[in-house]
Amino acid sequence: MASATRPATVRERVAESDRSVGRLLLVAAGALFWGWLAVSWVNRWLGGVLVPVGQPLVPPAAVEATLAGIPVLAAYAADAGFVVEMTPDLARGTWLTVVITGVSLALGFVIAVPLAVTRVYGRFSAWVSLAYTELLRGTPLLAQLFVLYYGLNLASYVPDAVSGVFAREVVWVAILGFTLNGAAYQAEYIRGALESVEEGQITAGRAIGLSKLETIYHVVLPQGLRYAIPSWTNEFVYLIKYSSLAGFITVPELYYRADQIAAETFRYTLIFLVTGVMYLALVLTASKLMVRVEERVAIPGLGAEREE
Amino acid sequence: MSDDDFLRVTDVSKWYGEEQVLHDVSFEMDRGDVTVLIGPSGSGKSTMLRCVNRLAEAQEGSILLDGEEVLSPDLDVDELRREVGMVFQGFNLFAHLTAVGNVALGPRRVLGLSETEARERAEDQLERVGLADQLDSYPAELSGGQQQRVGIARALAMEPKLMLFDEPTSALDPELIGEVLEVMHGLVDEGMTMLVVTHEMSFARAVADEIVFLDDGRVVERGPPEQLFERPEEERTGRFLERIASHD
Amino acid sequence: MSVAGTLALAAVESLGAAARATAGAPPTGLSTAFVGDAVDWEFVFRNADYLGVGALLTIGLTVASILLGFVVGFPAGAVEVYGDGYLKRAVTVAGIVLRGTPIVVILIVMYFVVGVPQINLGVASISSAMTAGILGLGLRSAAYQSQIFRATLASVDDGQLEAGRSIGLSRFEAVRYVVVPQALRRSIPGFQNEFTIVLKDTSIVFAIGLAELLTRGYDLFSEQTTAVLEVILFISAIYFVLTFTTNRALDRLGSYYAIPEGEST
Ligand SMILES: Nc1ncnc2c1ncn2[C@@H]1O[C@H](COP(=O)(O)OP(=O)(O)O)[C@@H](O)[C@H]1O
Numbered sequence: 001m002a003s004a005t006r007p008a009t010v011r012e013r014v015a016e017s018d019r020s021v022g023r024l025l026l027v028a029a030g031a032l033f034w035g036w037l038a039v040s041w042v043n044r045w046l047g048g049v050l051v052p053v054g055q056p057l058v059p060p061a062a063v064e065a066t067l068a069g070i071p072v073l074a075a076y077a078a079d080a081g082f083v084v085e086m087t088p089d090l091a092r093g094t095w096l097t098v099v100i101t102g103v104s105l106a107l108g109f110v111i112a113v114p115l116a117v118t119r120v121y122g123r124f125s126a127w128v129s130l131a132y133t134e135l136l137r138g139t140p141l142l143a144q145l146f147v148l149y150y151g152l153n154l155a156s157y158v159p160d161a162v163s164g165v166f167a168r169e170v171v172w173v174a175i176l177g178f179t180l181n182g183a184a185y186q187a188e189y190i191r192g193a194l195e196s197v198e199e200g201q202i203t204a205g206r207a208i209g210l211s212k213l214e215t216i217y218h219v220v221l222p223q224g225l226r227y228a229i230p231s232w233t234n235e236f237v238y239l240i241k242y243s244s245l246a247g248f249i250t251v252p253e254l255y256y257r258a259d260q261i262a263a264e265t266f267r268y269t270l271i272f273l274v275t276g277v278m279y280l281a282l283v284l285t286a287s288k289l290m291v292r293v294e295e296r297v298a299i300p301g302l303g304a305e306r307e308e
Numbered sequence: 309m310s311d312d313d314f315l316r317v318t319d320v321s322k323w324y325g326e327e328q329v330l331h332d333v334s335f336e337m338d339r340g341d342v343t344v345l346i347g348p349s350g351s352g353k354s355t356m357l358r359c360v361n362r363l364a365e366a367q368e369g370s371i372l373l374d375g376e377e378v379l380s381p382d383l384d385v386d387e388l389r390r391e392v393g394m395v396f397q398g399f400n401l402f403a404h405l406t407a408v409g410n411v412a413l414g415p416r417r418v419l420g421l422s423e424t425e426a427r428e429r430a431e432d433q434l435e436r437v438g439l440a441d442q443l444d445s446y447p448a449e450l451s452g453g454q455q456q457r458v459g460i461a462r463a464l465a466m467e468p469k470l471m472l473f474d475e476p477t478s479a480l481d482p483e484l485i486g487e488v489l490e491v492m493h494g495l496v497d498e499g500m501t502m503l504v505v506t507h508e509m510s511f512a513r514a515v516a517d518e519i520v521f522l523d524d525g526r527v528v529e530r531g532p533p534e535q536l537f538e539r540p541e542e543e544r545t546g547r548f549l550e551r552i553a554s555h556d
Numbered sequence: 557m558s559v560a561g562t563l564a565l566a567a568v569e570s571l572g573a574a575a576r577a578t579a580g581a582p583p584t585g586l587s588t589a590f591v592g593d594a595v596d597w598e599f600v601f602r603n604a605d606y607l608g609v610g611a612l613l614t615i616g617l618t619v620a621s622i623l624l625g626f627v628v629g630f631p632a633g634a635v636e637v638y639g640d641g642y643l644k645r646a647v648t649v650a651g652i653v654l655r656g657t658p659i660v661v662i663l664i665v666m667y668f669v670v671g672v673p674q675i676n677l678g679v680a681s682i683s684s685a686m687t688a689g690i691l692g693l694g695l696r697s698a699a700y701q702s703q704i705f706r707a708t709l710a711s712v713d714d715g716q717l718e719a720g721r722s723i724g725l726s727r728f729e730a731v732r733y734v735v736v737p738q739a740l741r742r743s744i745p746g747f748q749n750e751f752t753i754v755l756k757d758t759s760i761v762f763a764i765g766l767a768e769l770l771t772r773g774y775d776l777f778s779e780q781t782t783a784v785l786e787v788i789l790f791i792s793a794i795y796f797v798l799t800f801t802t803n804r805a806l807d808r809l810g811s812y813y814a815i816p817e818g819e820s821t
């Protein structure tokens with residue numbers, strides 16, 4: 001920090017304190033957001049122990065009345081009441097958004113690693129892997145979801161074993177779509193990272209008697225996956241945002257819920273601003289989380305230097 | 309040239325595509341011998357070394373190690389590499405593992421030792437190369453000389469019957485060369501069989517039983533160090549040695 | 557992998573089925589639903605020009621959005637590298653918001669919230685959905701393009717700027733004539749990526765009812781529901797050709813403008 005070597009100018013000091021206040025506000029907002037979500041979800045699972053299922057955690061009328069008493073905020077009191085009223089729906093939608101993103105990301109990763117490995121080290125399978133990634137990265141995700149949902153009507157083929165997990169079977173179709181699509185993108189990132197692992201690492205692995213596959217598993221992947229974290233974070237963030245497309249095939253996630261409320265109330269402005277903020281909160285949480293993960297697994301001398 | 313040579317390389321030839329990089333190379337070693345390969349850059353020293361543990365495939369000739377044909381297509385290559393240690397010019401330490409992790413990986417995954425056994429063995433080997441105080445450092449936290457000593461410990465941990473060194477000190481700053489050579493001297497004293505590519509002529513002179521001079525993929529001349537250094541028979545050998553000496 | 561494979565197979569077989577059907581042998585049984593009917597393919601091809609107009613709209617939307625993204629995103633990237641104070645922070649925050657919100661939400665906010673008007677150019681008019689689409693996709697792209705330019709501007713060696721200053725250029729001139737030309741060339745790979753993202757995401761203006769390729773496809777298969785797979789495969793193929801040719805074209809551009817023997821290091 002500049003202040004360590006010379007006295008900070010007033011301007012710098014103001015900027016510095018601005019920034020730490022901002023950071024504090026952000027942390028507080030994050031805690032509020034996740035606290036609200038967690039309490040809402042738990043309340044629903046336990047059949048409404050705190051408030052009846054479907055009711056906001058705090059009564060909208062109370063919020064409205066409180067705000068109306070504060071001079072500056074009085075003008076927004078009615079809006080705030082309205083937003084509070086729709087919070088139960090938004091919390092429900094966010095649950096699906098989080099689940100769909102998490103499950104698809106994990107399943108996509110499981111597919112992406114072998115895809116990337118064959119792409120780098122395979123022969124014939126490298127072509128199969130290339131064709132797969134090019135095809136899925138070359139067409140819009142929404143078109144892919146339409147293929148699965150409208151074209152192949154997969155919602156009616158969901159196996160009994162898993163169909164009860166979600167209220168609606170179409171959720172599985174969305175997960176399948178995001179998994180297949182995400183695998184292609186993740187494979188691309190992982191491939192890039194694997195290729196950046198030096199040749200000498202493989203030679204050394206082979207020289208102590210590891211087989212090729214063992215060398216990939218014990219030497220190349222642990223390094224390559226660490227290199228991949230920053231771009232993989234992008235994929236995580238993309239998936240949170242693009243999970244909103246599940247709404248187009250009637251999955252009642254966050255965007256879908258917002259759209260439904262908007263269609264009933266015509267308050268598009270307010271509803272989608274709030275929805276946008278919620279997605280932003282999810283995205284920021286994900287990137288902060290990944291920075292943490294990256295720090296946790298960091299190894300001196302390994303991995304891309306992060307900007308900022 | 310007895311029948312029970314420990315390593316016998318006979319008429320080994322190797323091509324990369326159209327280019328022949330080894331021409332009928334032959335030499336042999338007894339158990340406990342130190343042989344030093346010298347020669348100009350690009351003469352095929354690394355390639356020869358890598359043929360011995362099959363990191364490179366020779367197309368013709370024979371390499372008998374302890375009576376077994378290394379070049380046989382039926383040979384279990386991983387088994388061979390278990391028994392032949394290699395030390396690289398560029399260290400090639402596993403960047404994601406600590407010093408102990410680097411040394412323990414082979415014993416753990418290849419020899420199948422338990423986690424604790426592998427770690428103990430790794431600690432012993434690191435102590436052997438004078439790194440008992442750097443067990444948990446990552447490669448990026450070590451000096452070049454320390455890294456190369458980890459590289460040696462990694463190879464030793466497999467308890468190899470032959471060690472290959474490919475210019476182990478060439479990538480090091482001059483002041484770090486000594487510590488690596490010292491470790492290698494120690495191995496010689498313990499009776500390790502070593503095939504070494506190096507430009508460190510004083511080391512070669514001190515420990516080698518035989519020097520093999522390669523040029524253009526051919527063995528130009530070989531013999532005990534006194535002979536090769538003092539009275540080279542071939543003119544090319546003399547010229548090469550002069551050039552090396554003037555660089556020192 | 558299996559689904560993509562199946563789809564590709566389905567596409568090939570469908571074409572085969574179309575040929576067979578014209579020869580008078582209608583496919584039967586389960587395969588009918590899956591590989592498609594000659595009737596359905598005929599339906600697709602009959603409406604090819606309808607879809608073609610959609611493809612043109614998709615292209616227009618892409619180009620306009622990319623241009624808007626460049627015009628806004630390049631200065632934004634420069635501000636992030638060379639700027640300071642509140643301007644820089646404003647740009648940074650705007651970027652985070654635009655990159656952190658789903659494009660469908662941005663589009664709807666543009667459409668309903670900003671209430672973009674229809675633009676009348678005398679000869680032609682641009683619908684408000686089109687304007688919202690360009691604004692939404694364009695500004696979001698600006699946020700991403702600013703990151704590309706930020707990275708490449710920062711990657712040009714400081715010595716370049718100093719050398720420019722040392723021959724008497726002002727700071728702005730040195731950036732303008734020395735750093736920017738190098739940075740732009742290095743931006744091509746990132747730009748390529750961005751181009752295909754925008755191209756594919758034009759499909760999401762579906763949400764505001766703009767009749768581009770995907771929306772038209774949807775309308776078509778809503779009309780003849782047996783042709784769902786055929787229609788989507790057809791438009792997917794168009795998208796694929798578009799992304800593929802764009803990528804190759806930008807590859808060409810990249811090698812054409814490449815500076816030989818490495819750039820400053
Ligand atoms: N993987 C390879 N592919 C093609 N040519 C190679 C390869 N490795 C080495 N060579 C060639 O083989 C010759 C001998 O190389 P090398 O054994 O590395 O020489 P040295 O170690 O004596 O410097 C050189 O001409 C080199 O270019």
Ligand SMILES: [Mg+2]
Nearest residue numbers: 353354355475
């Ligand atoms: Mg060499």
